[in-house]
Amino acid sequence: MSNLTNSLKDSLHGKLVIPTDADYDAVRKVYNGMIDKRPAMIAQCADITDVVTCVNFARENSILLAVRGGGHNAGGLGVADDALVIDLSAMKEISIDKISKTVKVQGGCLLKEMDAATHEVGMTVPAGIFGTTGVAGLTLGGGLGYLTRQFGLSIDNFLEAEVVLANGQVVKASAKENSDLFWALRGGGGNFGVVVSFVFKLQPAHTIYGGPMLWDISDTKEILTWYHKFISSAPDNVYGFFATLTVPPFPPFPEHLHLKKMCGIVWCYTGDMDKAEEIFKPIRAVKTPALDFVGPMPVPVLQTLFDGLYPPGLQWYWKADYVKDLPEEAINIHVKYGNELPTALSSMHMYPVNGFASRIGKNDTAWNYRDANYAVVIVGIDADPANKNKIIKWARDYWDEHHPYSAGGAYINFMMDEGEDRIKATYGDNYKKLAEIKAKYDPNNLFSVNQNIQPQRAAAMA
Numbered sequence: 001m002s003n004l005t006n007s008l009k010d011s012l013h014g015k016l017v018i019p020t021d022a023d024y025d026a027v028r029k030v031y032n033g034m035i036d037k038r039p040a041m042i043a044q045c046a047d048i049t050d051v052v053t054c055v056n057f058a059r060e061n062s063i064l065l066a067v068r069g070g071g072h073n074a075g076g077l078g079v080a081d082d083a084l085v086i087d088l089s090a091m092k093e094i095s096i097d098k099i100s101k102t103v104k105v106q107g108g109c110l111l112k113e114m115d116a117a118t119h120e121v122g123m124t125v126p127a128g129i130f131g132t133t134g135v136a137g138l139t140l141g142g143g144l145g146y147l148t149r150q151f152g153l154s155i156d157n158f159l160e161a162e163v164v165l166a167n168g169q170v171v172k173a174s175a176k177e178n179s180d181l182f183w184a185l186r187g188g189g190g191n192f193g194v195v196v197s198f199v200f201k202l203q204p205a206h207t208i209y210g211g212p213m214l215w216d217i218s219d220t221k222e223i224l225t226w227y228h229k230f231i232s233s234a235p236d237n238v239y240g241f242f243a244t245l246t247v248p249p250f251p252p253f254p255e256h257l258h259l260k261k262m263c264g265i266v267w268c269y270t271g272d273m274d275k276a277e278e279i280f281k282p283i284r285a286v287k288t289p290a291l292d293f294v295g296p297m298p299v300p301v302l303q304t305l306f307d308g309l310y311p312p313g314l315q316w317y318w319k320a321d322y323v324k325d326l327p328e329e330a331i332n333i334h335v336k337y338g339n340e341l342p343t344a345l346s347s348m349h350m351y352p353v354n355g356f357a358s359r360i361g362k363n364d365t366a367w368n369y370r371d372a373n374y375a376v377v378i379v380g381i382d383a384d385p386a387n388k389n390k391i392i393k394w395a396r397d398y399w400d401e402h403h404p405y406s407a408g409g410a411y412i413n414f415m416m417d418e419g420e421d422r423i424k425a426t427y428g429d430n431y432k433k434l435a436e437i438k439a440k441y442d443p444n445n446l447f448s449v450n451q452n453i454q455p456q457r458a459a460a461m462a
């Protein structure tokens with residue numbers, strides 16, 4: 001171990017893992033098994049002081065810095081070759097303030113941990129659909145899920161951040177303090193510093209009526225056409241995302257459906273539970289579903305419903321787009337590629353981002369696609385690395401055909417490492433302001449392992 005590494009190890013309260021340690025291979029792994037990066041050091045930070053120490057160490061010694069929240073990032077941007085990784089997974093404090101109806105969550109928390117804590121007081125934070133995802137990365141990219149139509153994105157419920165900046169300073173960011181930084185954190189990803197804690201507004205959702213409803217894949221055109229019309233004008237408290245998928249070959253799925261390709265909608269109704277059956281009557285009447293697992297359930301159950309089907313370490317290849325409209329040509333593409341799902345775990349999800357989320361201004365936060373109706377994600381997934389090329393080809397071919405019908409950019413949290421043009425397309429007219437804020441808070445791009453925004457001073461961009 002070099003003197004430099006030793007000096008960092010000695011100054012941390014948490015543990016520093018290096019390549020010669022027995023647990024190095026386990027610790028360097030991220031959720032996506034396609035990512036195989038070998039960092040120089042992984043600092044399992046115990047507190048804010050450790051984070052400051054690591055930021056200063058990386059800057060002073062010109063070492064590439066990566067930051068890891070839940071390790072779920074599509075492109076594996078929580079780890080990098082030869083980098084010092086700030087791993088926040090040991091920083092999991094959660095504190096709820098019942099009076100102000102807020103929750104403060106440290107940067108290493110997973111969604112399921114936050115959900116379990118807030119559920120105890122009958123509340124929730126709008127976030128994603130898998131409990132194993134990190135609160136930090138999900139929120140900094142936007143955060144979309146079952147409550148998007150009723151309460152907005154995670155960033156629309158994000159009130160305050162505590163951030164370690166590139167110069168090692170610890171600052172607060174909110175509507176009142178460092179408001180430019182706060183604007184950028186709401187969608188701008190990990191570009192601006194290490195967010196050690198988040199304060200969120202709590203929303204009243206305890207028990208919902210939801211779950212998956214599936215139809216045969218041959219019904220995709222009919223169901224998707226109906227779904228688009230329905231969700232475009234549905235009340236905010238009715239949410240459903242559309243998917244093409246393959247039924248898993250084990251209980252509770254009925255045996256006659258095992259390994260059948262299907263289309264489906266995963267619902268979440270948050271209104272009056274007494275009215276739920278009535279609201280879903282016309283939905284069920286559109287076409288009798290082949291599988292109907294929709295019913296009342298606590299929010300944390302819905303939010304973790306699919307966790308077990310997707311254990312860490314699978315190969316994932318992601319392609320994404322925002323979509324405003326859904327013409328017949330685009331629907332036909334979903335029919336075609338839904339029929340050609342390359343493996344049993346691969347799927348396409350179409351998440352609505354209308355309702356409450358679309359009533360926030362395009363320039364009010366860094367998240368620019370307030371006028372989109374859906375965030376579409378095409379994911380080739382398989383346990384076997386031998387199928388890597390097959391899932392990549394399906395996802396790329398699907399995306400190539402679909403992209404002309406998209407709005408241009410994609411949700412940064414659903415993108416692999418796809419280059420600057422895709423990032424610019426995603427931020428649209430917010431990119432210039434993001435680049436200026438980056439130049440103010442991180443002028444030398446210390447935080448570069450992310451969907452990177454190049455620092456650019458206002459004068460240089462004129």
Ligand SMILES: Cc1cc2nc3c(=O)[nH]c(=O)nc-3n(C[C@H](O)[C@H](O)[C@H](O)COP(=O)(O)OP(=O)(O)OC[C@H]3O[C@@H](n4cnc5c(N)ncnc54)[C@H](O)[C@@H]3O)c2cc1C
Nearest residue numbers: 069070071072073078107128129134136137138144190195
């Ligand atoms: C199975 C699965 C389901 C998903 N479902 C949803 C969903 O329903 N809704 C949704 O919106 N997204 C979803 N996503 C996408 C998810 O939002 C992104 O993968 C996100 O980046 C994950 O955050 P993380 O903290 O787990 O990731 P990490 O890999 O740890 O980090 C992701 C990025 O954020 C940066 N970062 C992480 N923590 C911090 C921090 N504290 N401060 C500064 N920068 C930080 C990292 O540097 C990196 O660039 C899903 C992903 C997976 C794999």
